[in-house]
Amino acid sequence: MFEWSETDEMVRAAIREFIGKEIRPHVDELEHGDLPPYELLRKLFAAFGIDALASDTLKKILDKQRAREESGEQSSAKERGSTSLLGAGGQESLGVILCSELCGVSMGMLAAMGVSMGLGAATILARGTLAQKERWLPELVTMEKVAAWALTEPDSGSDAFGGMKSTVRRDGDGYVLNGQKTFITNGPYADTTVVYAKLDEGDGTPQRDRKVLLFVLDKGMDGFVQSKPMRKMGLHSSPTGELFFDNVKLGRDRLLGETEEHKGGDGRDSAKQGFVTERVGVAAMALGVINECQRLCVEYAKQRELWGKPIADFQLIQLKLAKMEVARINVQNMVFNTIERARAGKMPTLAEASAIKWYSSETATEVAMDAVQLFGGNGYMSEYRVEQLARDAKSLMIYAGSNEVQITQTAKGLLGQ
Amino acid sequence: MPNIVVLVKQVPDTYSERKLAESDHTLDRDSADAVLDEINERAVEEALLLKEAQGGEVTVVSVGPDRATDAIRKALSMGADKAVHVSDEALRGSDVLQTAKVLAAAVGKVEGYDLVIAGNEASDGQAGAVPAILAELLGVPQLTHARKVELDGTTLKVERESEEGITRLEASLPAVVSVGEKINEPRYPSFKGIMAAKKKPVETLTVADLGIDAGEVGLGNAWTSVLEAAPKPPRTAGQRVTDEGDGGSKVAEYLVAQKLI
Numbered sequence: 108m109f110e111w112s113e114t115d116e117m118v119r120a121a122i123r124e125f126i127g128k129e130i131r132p133h134v135d136e137l138e139h140g141d142l143p144p145y146e147l148l149r150k151l152f153a154a155f156g157i158d159a160l161a162s163d164t165l166k167k168i169l170d171k172q173r174a175r176e177e178s179g180e181q182s183s184a185k186e187r188g189s190t191s192l193l194g195a196g197g198q199e200s201l202g203v204i205l206c207s208e209l210c211g212v213s214m215g216m217l218a219a220m221g222v223s224m225g226l227g228a229a230t231i232l233a234r235g236t237l238a239q240k241e242r243w244l245p246e247l248v249t250m251e252k253v254a255a256w257a258l259t260e261p262d263s264g265s266d267a268f269g270g271m272k273s274t275v276r277r278d279g280d281g282y283v284l285n286g287q288k289t290f291i292t293n294g295p296y297a298d299t300t301v302v303y304a305k306l307d308e309g310d311g312t313p314q315r316d317r318k319v320l321l322f323v324l325d326k327g328m329d330g331f332v333q334s335k336p337m338r339k340m341g342l343h344s345s346p347t348g349e350l351f352f353d354n355v356k357l358g359r360d361r362l363l364g365e366t367e368e369h370k371g372g373d374g375r376d377s378a379k380q381g382f383v384t385e386r387v388g389v390a391a392m393a394l395g396v397i398n399e400c401q402r403l404c405v406e407y408a409k410q411r412e413l414w415g416k417p418i419a420d421f422q423l424i425q426l427k428l429a430k431m432e433v434a435r436i437n438v439q440n441m442v443f444n445t446i447e448r449a450r451a452g453k454m455p456t457l458a459e460a461s462a463i464k465w466y467s468s469e470t471a472t473e474v475a476m477d478a479v480q481l482f483g484g485n486g487y488m489s490e491y492r493v494e495q496l497a498r499d500a501k502s503l504m505i506y507a508g509s510n511e512v513q514i515t516q517t518a519k520g521l522l523g524q
Numbered sequence: 525m526p527n528i529v530v531l532v533k534q535v536p537d538t539y540s541e542r543k544l545a546e547s548d549h550t551l552d553r554d555s556a557d558a559v560l561d562e563i564n565e566r567a568v569e570e571a572l573l574l575k576e577a578q579g580g581e582v583t584v585v586s587v588g589p590d591r592a593t594d595a596i597r598k599a600l601s602m603g604a605d606k607a608v609h610v611s612d613e614a615l616r617g618s619d620v621l622q623t624a625k626v627l628a629a630a631v632g633k634v635e636g637y638d639l640v641i642a643g644n645e646a647s648d649g650q651a652g653a654v655p656a657i658l659a660e661l662l663g664v665p666q667l668t669h670a671r672k673v674e675l676d677g678t679t680l681k682v683e684r685e686s687e688e689g690i691t692r693l694e695a696s697l698p699a700v701v702s703v704g705e706k707i708n709e710p711r712y713p714s715f716k717g718i719m720a721a722k723k724k725p726v727e728t729l730t731v732a733d734l735g736i737d738a739g740e741v742g743l744g745n746a747w748t749s750v751l752e753a754a755p756k757p758p759r760t761a762g763q764r765v766t767d768e769g770d771g772g773s774k775v776a777e778y779l780v781a782q783k784l785i
Contacts, residue, residue: 114718117597117598117718117721121712154714155715156714156715156716
């Protein structure tokens, strides 16, 4: 694939129209954190029938599982792995376009949606029992309710599992959870939170080697505190918070899969399954930033006059625009390549996904910083939006695995380690 | 269950710079992005609301060059069922009378139509005459500038809004309705609708297919012609009156000099 299909372009035009009418007028409120992004996301879902589409897909998945369980059949690994609620069936590009277009105007909105659907709901779908899926998913896939996905802790970022201190102890048939999480997207507002914690069996196993279990918590549970949004450098439209667990009592029905010996491996494996999708997703986000920077810069360079002519006539400005074009071609090709591979059922390896994430996030940040420079004094002012794109883009170099980790994993793939 | 026809037109985006060709004053279609006229989105929306409430079918009819297909697809992606696209080089430069004639023939191709819904005027030509001429040619009632449409069986009730006020109109089907800005808020096409639009039937016709002689249409045979076209003069700075006790009379003098009072 070297270009978007006609259908893709119609989708893109419709999304751009929605963004222009419904999102751009609210960017300031979103950026100041006065307006949580959820109502606008629900409006977006309703406008394009994404909620109905996701509900249909979920219903089909659950019906199939129910029929299978009733007939006593075992689920196949392939079915267990099917976690895509959006963009299945040859339409992988729709989700990519939505992601990319949103990132050009409000990356935080995409982050809020992506975490709720792609991490929160997707983890319950991949690991939960039928009863757990029926309990939490119907309202999550429509964004009627919002999910958070809590892995990171104050002392464990890239070393998420090794350094994890949040602990559960068995308590009768259930568990008691203690600990804290940080940098949790949707944390302040989430209705449903998927929490990773280590099992303390009281047998002296070192903290680092303990088994990781996953639980689902609801807002307002005793001992579960969701902080106010934290102040950040960018991604302002995505509320980020801390979570505190103080002797939170959890029934066995909140342990994902209702077993400590999950077929899909322990919590470490659960998180890793999402790494490839999350990392190639960063390329789609980066593409949105690059496209928007390029669009704004070309327009500005033609209009802005200095020494009696448009700055587009100056070669140092042309260099910036040309570099943006190289970035656009490269990142777009990575996105197209990933779509093709998803269609062929041949996803990139972890090393390849890491390389794509590293390159596209760094490139988007460079492009956005160049855009600020091209706009000069205006670029440093919020009104012209490029400084927001630069702050948002920088987050791509840190989250979904810091770029330092991506580089190491790319090299490990090459070295066969 | 009404069988509804919606007239749609592809126009240059009002947000871009629109131009007429210097040689013959026809629309320079390359100068601006082409979109489905917003008033037509409202016409489609009104048809879809009626269909959702009462059943029936919605057919989109458009007269325009090949690339007008994009505007037709947009209407189909919103939820219309099928389309008729009249595309013929001979139509280039046709005026409202010729266009209405072609539309009348195209609407005639939609078997057993009950209701034709159009926008009250296109954002490019702004003649605002096509719906009325079309109704006349079809020999059916015209209910124009609607801000509210109600359909009860074969009785159509419309609130017509004009500068003079609101007029309540009633007619029996078949009829032609033209809608104004206030009629509704058009929906966005859903992802499902966009994917489905590709498979919906679009019948492409030439003027010959409609039984119209090519000698009756097009710029050379138009009943009206554009003699001159000029861009709006740029806004000039206003005239400031400093009030030194005689501000009122100075303003009055200015208005008299401009023949405004």
